[in-house]
Amino acid sequence: MKKIICFLVFCSTVLLISAQVDVTNNGILYISGNTDTVTVTGNFTNASSASLTNNGRFYAKQNYTNNQASTPVGTGELTLNGTGAQYISTTSTSPFYKLTVNKASGLATLASAVTINNTLTFTAGKLSLDNYDMTIANSAAISGAGTNTYIVAVGSGVLKQQIAALGSKAFPVGTSAAYTPITISLAMLSTTDVFNVRMLPAVYANGTTGNTMNSNSVNATWLVSETVNGGSNASLTVQWPLSLELTGFNRLFSRLAHYTSAAWDYGLMNIMATGSNPYTVTRSGFTSFSPFAVTMLMAILPASALDVVGRNNGNENLINWSTTSEQNTAYYAIEASLNGIEFKEAGRVLAAGNSNSLNNYNFVHREINQQSYYYRIKQVDADGKIAYSKTIRINVVRFKTATLYPNPVKDKTTISFSLQQSSSITANITNASGLLIRTTSQRYTKGEHKMHLDLSMLPTGFYNLQLKDDMGNVQTFHFIKAN
Known part of the structure; x- marks a missing residue:
């Protein structure tokens, strides 16, 4: 050159x-x-x-x-x-x-x-x-x-702009992946100050450190600071695209969370996001500044840190979870919900406290009255910090028993089953290649029932019959159609 x-x-x-x-x-x-x-x-x-x-x-x-x-x-x-x-x-x-x-x-x-x-x-x-x-x-x-x-703005450099009382400035910043601007507006009697903004391309349990959140959040953190601390009363409006929304995030129940005093402050109420890709939320009354994130009421621990599974057993649900490490953990609260939004504590289990090894926990939720529940585990530390697991759903197994007879089938067959509560029952018949041959559906009350099927028109061969209730529970039978 x-x-x-x-x-x-x-x-x-x-x-x-x-x-x-x-x-x-x-x-x-x-x-x-x-x-x-x-x-x-x-x-x-x-x-x-x-x-x-x-x-x-x-x-x-x-x-x-x-x-x-x-x-x-x-x-x-x-x-x-x-x-x-x-x-x-x-x-x-x-x-x-x-x-x-x-x-x-x-x-x-x-x-x-x-x-x-x-x-x-x-x-x-x-x-x-x-x-x-x-x-x-x-x-x-x-x-x-x-x-x-x-x-x-994902390095240590910041975008700096001065804002006066009753003034407002947009900071057109983003991560490498997406445009995530923030607007800062100061209320009356605020002190004129220079504000600094940069981004993190994830949400962290401890604001800027710790485990990254893997659900129920927007995958970005806004780092806001003022040059001279104090004297500000600010409203913040943040924007994000659909591509940054993590699994489980619901814009109807979003929160503009603020990491302060070593914990996430989610505010007093849900904020319904506005817009249509991109989306925005606004929250007022901030007098101090640090990390901000758009999330739901709970912070979500990564699955590797708190792994939750569950299953139904009659009139009770069995919930199991495990941790790979714990630090200063006091107990786990098991929270249950019928709609996946409003949770109540169903019980508590004491934690190991401090551990770097695998710990397995379990809890039995009794007398569920044949209802399907959502569950999440709230981890509570000795210093009051909390974090939540992912949410799981346990469907009630509505079939007590189900049989198909006779088998092989010449003309007609009968499916006998018992329901723990009323449900629509769908029967799907597929051939050996998986092609759907016939489907029928009917609603049944709680109790014992028989479903009669005329299969005389089916060619000779091997078939599968899938019986499914309206909660998604399935029982599958294999039968032979004979001449």
Whole structure:
């Protein structure tokens, strides 16, 4: 790759350096007006002893590095329009007036802290903060952000903006996978402050550490802080796409949770999400800031940490769970629900406390009155911290007994069965290839019943008959159709 060293003063000019030539300015580079354009297709470096003033348009297709101790700001625009990875850096005393990201492919990334004095514009592509801060000056603005044009903020770098009382600022940030902006609004009598925002691409049991949540949440964490703690009363509005919703998450019962005082604070009530992919929720009254996440009332432990299974046994349900390790755990509360939303404690089991080995637990929920239940396990630590397992459902086994006779079948057969409660019963007959031949359904009351089937029209062969109730319980019979 060729290199050109500039010592010239450019006034009222159009300069195009092609063939991916690197350009280093060791002299004076002055772009005088907004109709003047400089395009560098290689890497551009402004030396520490050089002078760069941009009042026009500077197009950089590769890396842009400014080492000058203090650059006259100018009123010009730097546009990143390369098709590969691009890095930009500047000194702390050399802010950008206008910065535009217009990349059809590749990612633009900060290689130093950056301040924008007028406008950060997105027309195509994304800009990653990596581990460096971007400050949007008080009179500056961000435009053009959206689903595919935003600030990737998953490193240690933050997006910084000042907000005054009764003011509001949108922070168009996201993870590498999705656009997840947050808007911060301050109430009356709040103190003007600079707010900092970055993202984590998961939700963690301890805010920023610990096990990652694997269900009932949106798979992202918003890290919000203020430069001077105290004096703020804020409303937060967060946005996410459908693709980030984990298994079990229900937008009707979402919570904008805040990790504070070593625990997740879920607020006082459910917040029904609005929108249609993307979705948003808003919660007010925040006077301190740290991790925020969209979840349901419970935090969900990963299945490897708390594995729950269950089965029905007549008029009782057997629930079993195991843990691979425990730290400061006091007890487990078994919570039951008929609708999967409103849970009540059915009992407790003492925990091992502290352990790095496998521990198995069980609980029997008695007198269930032939009803199907949802269950979850609440882990309660000695210091009051809680976390929840995944939710399971145990269906009542409605069939007591079921038989099919005669077998082999010549013309007619009878299925005899007993129900513990009323149910619709469906009989499906398939051939040896799995093709559905016949289906019939009828509702029966609690008690003993017989279902008579005329199978005289079936060809000779092997068949399966599946008997299924309206809770999904199944009994399967194999029979032979004879001549």
